[in-house]
Amino acid sequence: MSVTTTRLVQAAIDAAKTAYAPYSNFHVGAALLLDNGQIVTGSNFENASYGMTLCAETVAISKANSDGQLRAIREIAVAGGLVGQIGTGAGPIMPCGRCRQIIKEVADLTQSDIPVHCAHATGYTTFHLSELLPHGFGPASLK
Numbered sequence: 587m588s589v590t591t592t593r594l595v596q597a598a599i600d601a602a603k604t605a606y607a608p609y610s611n612f613h614v615g616a617a618l619l620l621d622n623g624q625i626v627t628g629s630n631f632e633n634a635s636y637g638m639t640l641c642a643e644t645v646a647i648s649k650a651n652s653d654g655q656l657r658a659i660r661e662i663a664v665a666g667g668l669v670g671q672i673g674t675g676a677g678p679i680m681p682c683g684r685c686r687q688i689i690k691e692v693a694d695l696t697q698s699d700i701p702v703h704c705a706h707a708t709g710y711t712t713f714h715l716s717e718l719l720p721h722g723f724g725p726a727s728l729k
Contacts (some may be wrong), residue, residue, distance in 0.1 A: 589720070590619065590623075591661070591663070591703055591710070591712075592655075593625070594617050594619050594625060594661060594703060594726065595617070595665060595703050595705050595709070595710045596619035596663065596700070597615075597625045597627055597663065597707060598615040598616055598617040598627070598663040598664055598665040598703075598705060599665040599672055599673045600614060600615065600627070601615030601616060601617060601627035601628060601629045601642065601646075601665075601671075602614055602615030602629055602630075602642070602665050602666050602673070603615070603629075604629045604665070604674060605629035605630045605631070605632075605642070605647060605666075606631045606632055607624065607630055607632050607669075608628070608632060609632050609634070609636070610632060610668065610690070611668055611669050612666060612668055612720045613629065613630065613666055613667065613668070613669060613672055614629065614630040614641065614642040614665070614666035614679065615627060615628070615629045615630075615642050615664070615665050615666065616628050616629075616641075616643040616645070616646040616647075616662060616663065616664050616665075617630055617646065617662070617663045618644035618646050618647065618650055618659050618661070619659070619660050619661040619662075620650070620655055620658040620659060620660065621658045621660050624655075626646055626649055626650045626655065627646055628642045628643065628644070628645030628646030628647070628648070628649055630642045630645070630647060630666075631645065635725055638655075641681075641682060641684065641685050642666070643662065643664060643681050643685040643688060643689065643706060644684070644688050646662075647659070647688055647689070647692060648723065652677045652689070653714050655703055656692065656695060657695050657696055659692050659696060660696070660698070660700070661700065661701045661702075661703065662681075662700060662701070662702045663702075663703040663704075663705065663710065664679050664680070664681055664702065664703070664704050664705065665679055665704075665705035666705075667679070668677040673705045673706070673707070674707045675707060676706060676725070677703065677706055678704030678706045678710065678711045679704050679705055679706070680704055680718070681702060681704075681718065683699070686715070686718050686719040686722070687719065687723065689702065689715055689718075689719075690715060690719055690722040690723070690724050691724065691725075693715045693724075694724045694725050696725075699714045699715055699716050699722075700714065700715045701713070701714055702714070702715060702718060710721040
């Protein structure tokens with residue numbers, strides 16, 4: 587385990603604790619590692635109109651974008667769970683399909699196969715975006 591990746595996963599766990607999830611009680615946090623070593627976090631934000639809910643990964647990526655750091659994203663960590671059980675699930679917390687598509691946009695911008703570290707009870711499992719979204723729709727699909 588890399589010290590940087592361990593820090594990134596812990597940042598995602600900490601971010602999950604700030605989630606606003608009154609409907610599902612399932613808190614998710616995401617942490618992005620930028621090329622300068624900075625970590626940007628986000629947590630899910632639920633809404634009574636469920637379709638308006640924002641996922642942690644989308645919040646973090648939007649935050650990096652608003653700070654002018656979209657092209658600086660190098661790695662992503664995701665953690666979650668029910669209140670009081672964040673990061674303790676047997677299996678890894680995986681980005682949903684919508685978030686995988688958002689991550690694909692970043693991967694295409696940075697021309698990288700972004701590693702996504704998914705937290706679970708014994709640490710994390712790392713996947714690359716190409717494993718999570720093998721035939722994603724991206725900017726090249728529009729040509």
